[in-house]
Amino acid sequence: MPALLEARDVGKRFGAVVAAADINVQMQAGERVSLIGSNGAGKTTFVNMITGYMKPDAGHIHFDGRDITPLHPRAIVQLGVARSFQISQLFGDLSVLDNMLVAAACHDRRLSLWQAARRDAAVTHAEGLLQRFGLSEHRDRRVVELPGGVRKLLDIAMALTVRPKLLLLDEPTSGVSAEEKFPMMDTIMAALGSERDTTVLFVEHDMDIVGRYADRVIAFASGRIIADDVPDRALATDDVRRYVTGELLQE
C-alpha cells in the first residue's frame, strides 16, 4: 500500500542550526504517530514543512502520491492536510459556532457572496463536531472568553471541519493541567472516531500520552531521527532515553 505521507531526504537549516537532516519518514493511512524530542529538536519544523509554512532546503515531501513540497499552505490544506497549533489559532472576536463555520467556509473553494454562512448543512455539521468535542455548551460564547483547554479543543475541531486525510496536532495538550490531559486526549481520539479515516501525527512531550495514544513514535534530536518504532521499543532506546526523556543523563 502506498504511503499517505512520505518525506524523502528532507533537510532544513537556519544558519548554523540544523533543524532537519536526511529526514525519511513514511506514514500509512490510519496511523497515529507521535513526534517526540526535546525543544529545538526539529519537530515543529517538520510539521511546518509538511504544511508548507516552511520550504525544505533539500528533499521532497509527498502526500497522497503528489509532491507537495512547492505548494502553498492553502493548496496543501485543499489536498487534505489540516493542522492545529501549539498556541491555539482562533478567531477571538467570533463565537465558537462562527469559528466552526469559518473553517467550513474556508474549505469551500467557491466562497459565496450571498449564500448564508449559517445555512442548515453547515450549522448542523458544525454542531455535530462541537458535540463530539464536548463543546456544545460553548456554542454561542466568544472565543476570547473561553479557557485554554476549550480553545485547544476548538482549534482541533476546526481542523477536523475540513475533513482532512492527515491531521497534524502540534502539542495538543500543552498548557493544559496534568489531570486534564488524558480526558482531553480521550475526547480528541473519540472525536476522530474508531474508523481511522483520518491519519494523525501529533507532537507531544508527555511520554504517558505518547505511550497510550500513539501506534508509532518518531523521535527527533538535533534535526535527525533517532528512533522510529512502536512506543514501547522507541521509548526504550538509549538515544531516546539520553536525548529526549533524559533518563540516562540523570543516571
Place this chain on the structure above:
Amino acid sequence: MTTPEAASGGRFPLKGATPADRQSRIRGVRLGALVLNGLGAFALLAAMGFFAPKWLTYLITMSAANALVSLGIVCLMRGGVVPFGQGMVFAIGGYAAALLYNKLGFTDAVGLVLAGGVAATLVALPFAPLLARYRGIFFAMLTLALSMVTYGLGMKLEVLGGSDGFNVGRATLFGWRPPDAHVGYVLYLLTVAVATAMAMLARVYFDSTRGLVTLATRDNELRVEYLGGSVRQAMTINFLIAASCGGVGGALVVLSLGHIEPQFSYWTTSGEFVFVAILAGWQSVAAVFVASTVLEVVRSFSSRYFPDTWQLALGLFLLFVIRFLPRGLGSLWIRKGGK
C-alpha cells in the same frame, strides 16, 4: 431587535421543530425580515421626503449617497484594513456620470448611477490585487496616494474641467424629465432606493460565507490560510465591492449637486468617509447611514452657527464615540460578539 419568530408574526412557531426545520425557518424569516425592513425603510423615507422641507430632503440625499462610500470602507474594515483614499472611487464615479452626461448626452439617472459604479470598479480592478498584499498604514497610504493622483489628474486635465470642475445638467428618469418643482424629490427617491437596495445587498454579503471569512481575516489571517481560505482573494473582492459602492455614491452626489470637481478626490473628502465608517462601526449596515446623516447634520448646523470651528465640534464628537462606543454606533443595537 426583532426576533425571527416575532418577525414572522408567529406564523412559524419554532418550538418543537427539528433543528434543521428550525434553521431553515429562521433563515427564511431573516431574509423575509430583511426585505420587509428594506421596503419599510424605503416607504417611510419616501413618505417623509414628500412632506419634508427641501433642505432636509437634500441633506438626506447627500448623506445617503455619501454613506454608500463609507459602506464600502466598512466592507474593508471588516477585513481589518482602512483606506484613506476612497475619494478616488468617489470621484471616478462622479466624473464618469458627469462625462457621460456632458460629452455623450446620456441623461438617464439610473444608467448614470450604474455607470459610476462600473467605472469605479474597472479603475480599481488593476490595483485591487496589489493593494490586497498590504495591511495597516501601508494599505491606507497607498490608497491615499491613488486618490491624490486622481486629484492631480482632475486638477490638470482640461477634459475634466481643471480645478473648477464642471456642471452637470438635470438627469432624466427612464425618459421622463422631472419638472423643476419635483426634481429634488425625484433624486431623493432615487438615492434612497439605491441606498436601500445596496444596504440590503451589503447585509446579505456580511452574512454570507465570504462575509464571515472576511471577519475571520480581520482576527487571524494565518488561520484562515491554514483552513484553506485565501486572504488576498477576500481583500481583492472587498476592495472591488468598496470601489463599486464609492462609484455609485459619487454618481448620486453629482446628480444632486449638479457639479463635479477634483475636490471629490482630495484627502479631506476621503477623511470624512473614514470618519463616518469609524462612527458607524463595522457591525451594522444601518449604522453607516445613521452616521452619515449625523455628520451632515453636525456639518450643516455647525457651519451655520460657528462656521470657523465646526471641525472642532466634529473632532470632539469623534473622540466621544471612540471613547464610549469603540465599536461604533452600530454596537448600540448589535449584540456583543454578534455579526
